[in-house]
Amino acid sequence: MEQIAQGMEHLAEQRVVHRDLAARHVLVMGFDKEDVGRTSVKVAGYGRAGELVDGSDGRVAGRGLPVRYMPPESMQRGRCSEKSDVWAYGVTCWEILTSGMTPYYPMTDPTVIGYVCGGGRLPREHLLGGCPDGLWALLESCWATREEDRPRF
Template structure:
């Protein structure tokens, strides 16, 4: 449902720029039938309309660097593909039952680590992770924007 919500934003040419588990609302949770669970994407304070282009710039303090891809960290560029990166981090957060991404690092260290090819570890996922799910998450973190999936 998160991917579907993000797909809708991408179709409307809106980049969220702050997708994270903290911006996913659980409207109904049914532990007996997970198909009846309903979630919605929220937290649009950093969202931007790309009506006139394919990417935008991001600058300023308080940026969500733990959810940003290298091109956003280095060049300040954001696009659907930067939201895809954040989707991978959000999936990791959910699968780790709410761990903070790169919790043992400062923001500056996260920037150097991610730009140097570092990624969040699969080992932190509670109870393991199916190979096909991990492959999808890893594809969201491809260094090359073009190699990341779309929503």
């Protein structure tokens, strides 16, 4: 998770918004089950990425949007920024901590939109083996309703 955050921090420094961060777009390189510290990961899947120009946010539109990874402002107004990627990072970490559960399963995408825009968030009880309070607090901060209340990478 730390390496994903570092990769996303680099994109943010370059003023690039990924717009589709999810576990499916994280490549595991050189996995070492004896020493997981030697495993490295890379952020991939840049099909929806875009450069931020003349302002602090971009737009997302079209079909097949990754609504399960999108914050309310992206769902409601199509706004994308580093802070929308931070939201997706929190969802990606949740995916990792649940060994790949689908976020908001078994809800449909329209139900997810209503749930998230109404203040609903992913549940802690699905995390395998528990979750340290500090890590859970980080995930919750990634899902803050107001963009300015979310951390930076």
